Amino acid sequence: MVFYEGLTRFEKTRIISARALQISMGAPILIKVANVHDPKPIARAEFERGILPITIRRSLPKKR
Numbered sequence: 028m029v030f031y032e033g034l035t036r037f038e039k040t041r042i043i044s045a046r047a048l049q050i051s052m053g054a055p056i057l058i059k060v061a062n063v064h065d066p067k068p069i070a071r072a073e074f075e076r077g078i079l080p081i082t083i084r085r086s087l088p089k090k091r
């Protein structure tokens with residue numbers, strides 16, 4: 028179940044990559060994992076569960 032609907036694949040990739048970098052630098056992991064040491068699948072699982080500590084802000088084009 029993805030809680031971040033309406034994001035492009037590029038935005039999803041950027042968010043997961045940023046979280047994977049945080050995990051690799053020692054940030055606490057927000058889900059329970061067993062024997063997984065690679066930050067990419069952990070970040071992807073956090074994204075899919077909707078528990079990322081990342082705020083998404085985008086500026087949309089103004090309507091005419």
